[in-house]
Amino acid sequence: MxxxxxxxxxxxxxxxxxxxxxxxxxxxxxxxxxxxxxxxxxxxxxxxxxxxxxxxxxxxxxxxxxxxxxxxxxxxxxxxxxxxxxxxxxxxxxxxxxxxxxxxxxxxxxxxxxxxxxxxxxxxxxxxxxxxxxxxxxxxxxxAVRRLTMVSARLDDGQELAGLNEVYAGHSGHQSARYRLVAADGRGERQSSSGVLVGTGTGATGWTASIAAERHRGEALPDPEERSLSWFVREAWPSPATGTDLTAGRLQAGERLRLVCESERLVVFADGVESDHLTVTWGQQITIGLADRRLRLVVPG
Missing domain, CATH: 3.40.50 (Rossmann fold)
Structure with a gap:
């Protein structure tokens, strides 16, 4: 050093x-x-x-x-x-x-x-x-060091929050969250759901793994050092105004998932710590993707 x-x-x-x-x-x-x-x-x-x-x-x-x-x-x-x-x-x-x-x-x-x-x-x-x-x-x-991928959520006013396992965007009172989701390929959909979870390979042993298992998704989740994220929409609700077509996917380097808030108030928090959150109001945009930083975890060599 x-x-x-x-x-x-x-x-x-x-x-x-x-x-x-x-x-x-x-x-x-x-x-x-x-x-x-x-x-x-x-x-x-x-x-x-x-x-x-x-x-x-x-x-x-x-x-x-x-x-x-x-x-x-x-x-x-x-x-x-x-x-x-x-x-x-x-x-x-x-x-x-x-x-x-x-x-x-x-x-x-x-x-x-x-x-x-x-x-x-x-x-x-x-x-x-x-x-x-x-x-x-x-x-x-x-x-010996493992460089673990992290996920970042950024608001359009410059506020940012990073997580090692995942970030979650949803309603603060666990009611239905309403927003417009835009996937990395540009496809968009208005949704009403229990929130959106974007996880890393480290988080793939926890929350995102349980969601993937519930849906019987066969594809492999990312590894902890892989520059890739998996995302899931929780309990999307179909209605004349909201859809359920875009409920899961992967994000590679340079790709982003965008959410435009259509609720009075949403929150974004990382790694299950709800007390440390960003507040999103009507019309604000959340952009979620790979964080620039990584966690340098020392491991037995």
Whole structure:
């Protein structure tokens, strides 16, 4: 890594379920009572909290003493400024890496699984005890890196939102969204639906995969590094004024899907984080396609 400053390692995590329960209920006894009413046990929640804390401690110990350090909670990501030479370590589940991706611009990300074997581990590829070697390799620019495709939605007023898994455009109250859809080949159709989903190859293991399976679509969804997107219209409603012919397709490099809002208000959000959204009003246009940036995910080499 070039530059005169020592590398800065920024550790990203989110509050554990135990932390959130204590914020809501005040004491462990009250949290335990709340969980028992729902057939759950505080011991399980506490064990997961301890696993996360142990992983964070191990990551902190793995950072060389003369390197700079930073720490940020997932909720504070919109207000955190990443530097161009930061090394980012995400300690948590796959979704944490997806939430993080849109705030980065080329910084390498090392995903650490605090509970190996519990989740899919698609994006969190390291155990806490192997972070030291991964950090040194990333700093030396010798680490194995996958450049994961991202998707971008842009409004005609210049606002933009990027996602690692997918972007969704629809009604904020999950009512019918009305818009005019224009496909990459220029074909257009007025639609009323539950929204439009545009996903990457990384997202092809999640939401877009479930939609494709429901429709028994045989074609392969894109790979995570492939410069291609898949899109689906959810529950398009046929009527004299709205059609259902254009409900799925692919977007290649340079191609865009356009939506012209014909509802009072639509929202666009990425990777399931509805609280961080763009608002679209009547007549505004949304353009969705491949993002210029990619996520640089460090993987075991």
């Amino acid at each position: 070039t530059g005169t400053l020592a590398p800065r390692v920024v550790v990203v995590s989110r509050r554990s379920e135990l932390d959130e329960l204590l914020v809501r209920h005040g004491t462990r006894a009250a949290a335990d009572h709340f969980l028992r009413q729902r057939g759950r046990d505080l011991d399980e929640v506490a064990a997961r909290h301890e696993a996360l804390e142990a992983a964070l401690t191990a990551v902190d110990a793995a950072v060389p003493a003369d390197w700079r350090r930073g720490r940020v909670d997932r909720e504070d990501l919109p207000r955190f400024l990443f530097g161009p030479e930061d090394l980012v370590v995400a300690v948590g589940q796959d979704g944490l890496v997806a939430n993080l991706a849109k705030y980065l611009d080329g910084q390498p990300v090392i995903g650490v699984d605090p509970e190996p074997g519990r989740g899919l581990g698609v994006l969190i590829r390291f155990r806490a005890d192997s972070v030291g070697a991964a950090l040194r390799a990333a700093a030396a620019e010798t680490a």
